[in-house]
Amino acid sequence: MMLQQIYPAANHPYQYELNKDLHFAAAHFVPAEEAGKCRLLHGHTYYANVTVAGDELDAAGFLVNFAVIKQLIHTRFDHSVLNDDTESFDDVNPDRFPTTEVVARTICEIVQKHLDGTANRPQCVQVYLRETPTSYCIYRPKRKAGSHVG
Numbered sequence: 770m771m772l773q774q775i776y777p778a779a780n781h782p783y784q785y786e787l788n789k790d791l792h793f794a795a796a797h798f799v800p801a802e803e804a805g806k807c808r809l810l811h812g813h814t815y816y817a818n819v820t821v822a823g824d825e826l827d828a829a830g831f832l833v834n835f836a837v838i839k840q841l842i843h844t845r846f847d848h849s850v851l852n853d854d855t856e857s858f859d860d861v862n863p864d865r866f867p868t869t870e871v872v873a874r875t876i877c878e879i880v881q882k883h884l885d886g887t888a889n890r891p892q893c894v895q896v897y898l899r900e901t902p903t904s905y906c907i908y909r910p911k912r913k914a915g916s917h918v919g
């Protein structure tokens with residue numbers, strides 16, 4: 770069961786906004802000297818809140834099915850070693866190390882890729898990702914020219 774929590778509001782111009790909480794267990798390491806003990810393989814239960822917004826609903830009256838958001842992320846990352854997911858992460862480029870920041874951005878990108886293929890094309894405007902009881906990151910994609918993100 771998820772802890773019910775109020776998250777920081779995403780700034781966007783849309784009429785509808787939905788939020789999906791989900792969690793997954795995963796191991797990772799951060800291959801940087803600066804990461805200290807986190808250079809060693811260790812695990813977390815990640816708690817994510819994904820925010821999707823838009824003006825148009827689909828044929829079911831959804832912005833996007835909550836279950837689809839969970840399936841996209843949970844199936845991909847639950848009980849995985851993030852560093853082994855070479856489609857999203859690598860151990861050479863810091864912008865692809867599986868840090869909280871990069872994992873949050875990656876979740877947003879995975880969700881947006883799905884949304885871009887839907888008829889109503891809503892936007893993933895925020896991903897809140899908690900890695901430990903004391904550490905979390907919020908990723909908000911920048912507005913793209915010609916879109917309403919942001």
Ligand SMILES: Nc1nc2c(c(=O)[nH]1)N=C([C@H](O)[C@H](O)COP(=O)(O)OP(=O)(O)OP(=O)(O)O)CN2
Pocket residue numbers: 799804807867868869870900901903904
């Ligand atoms: N900006 C970031 N800093 C750190 C990240 C990260 O992803 N982004 N990751 C780590 C470690 O992977 C670790 O899992 C989390 O670190 P930390 O919050 O320091 O964990 P602790 O439980 O030791 O923290 P307490 O303050 O004792 O609760 C490190 N930094």
Ligand SMILES: [Zn+2]
Pocket residue numbers: 797807811812813900
């Ligand atoms: Zn960690």
